Amino acid sequence: MPELPEVENYKRFFEKTSLNQKIKNVYCEDDLLIDNKNISEFKKELTDEVFESVKRRGKFLIITLEDSDLFLVQHFGMTGNLEYITEDEEGSDYAHIRFNFKDDGELRWLCRRKFGRNYLVNELSEISLLDEMGPEPLKLDYNSFNSLLDDYSRRAIKSFLLDQRCIAGIGNIYSDELLFRAGIKPDKKIKSLTNEDRKRVYDCMISVLEEGIENIINGDDFPNDWLFSHRNDMKCPNDNNEMKNIRVSGRSTYFCPKCQE
């Protein structure tokens, strides 16, 4: 489930499990998952290396190596996930890339639909989306957010939130969720938002992302008062009205016609 909160969790998981161990072997069955290197180069560059640090930028993980200036950069697509197993554990399916450590632990890179990518680059700017990425929402103050909105005021608010070049890390689930909390209809044009609307979008963006991170860390399901928990029954958790599904920015979009204008 890789939007900002999920990838933030992957980052913490990676940090906890996979730093400071020598990589004994790298397995990869499908070169689709590796960008700008072929499989043998990818294996060669990483074998005997040590993951030194990991940070998150938008929906990407950026990993530094102890004895190399290369960056390992990971994007998880729609179905990417991380898993760490020890010798006697089975592990899940779709572990298309596996980093085998000297101490017999294994970091597994799962990706069922194969939309994710691993890059090995000298400069982060070689990855165009990273190069053009908008600011981190959790490091953005309200004034900067507000002037960002001005830059894209002809667009629908959801389209702005989804566009990684406008603002980083927000995807289809969290954009719907934060607009629900803010009481704004997803296809509303930014230029038609009042100052109060803008402030609510900002506040709800922060709170939904932060609660999302907490939620995942605690291993909880999405809370029952979140819109996302009602995609099946289609009942708004505020007023029990029938939710609607429309298409915005090419993506399936859920909202409550009563609560959201």
Add this chain to the structure above:
DNA sequence: ACGGATGTTATTAA
């Protein structure tokens, strides 16, 4: 059985 899915990009149209 077929439409849709937490993402991104290329192409084409407005």
Add this chain to the structure above:
DNA sequence: ATTAATAACATCCG
């Protein structure tokens, strides 16, 4: 120059 719409990518799930 911007923005929107659509299809494509690969694969499984309901």
